[in-house]
Amino acid sequence: MSNWQYIVLLGAVVVVFGLLLPRRKQPAAAQVVNNMEVSLEQFMENMEQDNRExxxxxxxxxxxxxxxxxxxxxxLADLERKYSALEQLLEQQKNSAVSMPTAWVQPVKAAAAVPHVPAVLIDEPEELEEPAPPAKQTIQQRYPDLFEFHQQGKSIEAIAKKLNMNKGEVQLILQLAKQEEGARV
Structure with missing residues (x-):
């Protein structure tokens, strides 16, 4: 065989191989597209299931x-009903206390009828004592930690951070303490 026959034969083989090669890749591309569609459908089903849940x-x-x-x-309705019943009992007790001598008046035993009744409602109103006024505290007694840090030489910012307060609040307390000391002198 001559050279040109080898060239023609080689060209024919390349052409046939070239025609077959793209056909192989087309099914692979179709397979990738098909896999993507299946994956997207599965994703959509999962999303729908999650949405339903x-x-x-x-x-x-x-x-x-x-x-x-x-x-x-x-x-709340039950508590309101109990409250109104207690008010009525208290009003009846007040009315009966006014019309009868105080020796005849017995404390209301509402605790047996209504659970969790405060002791104030059981006793007679005349027996109630006024609470003693609280002892007056100085600023330094109310904020001992703040003044301890201040005496240690801590800055206002450090005191505010340690006590979870605002800087302005710390400054105000310190100024009020100075005014209080000036008023005592």
């Missing part, structure tokens, strides 16, 4: 909130 959770939360609100409203 989230919606069910929201509905459940709303139901729980409604139930809790209804229980709270019922409890």
């Amino acid at each position: 989230l919606t069910a959770l929201i509905v459940q939360s709303q139901e729980e909130a409604r139930t809790k609100a209804q229980r709270s409203e019922a409890r």
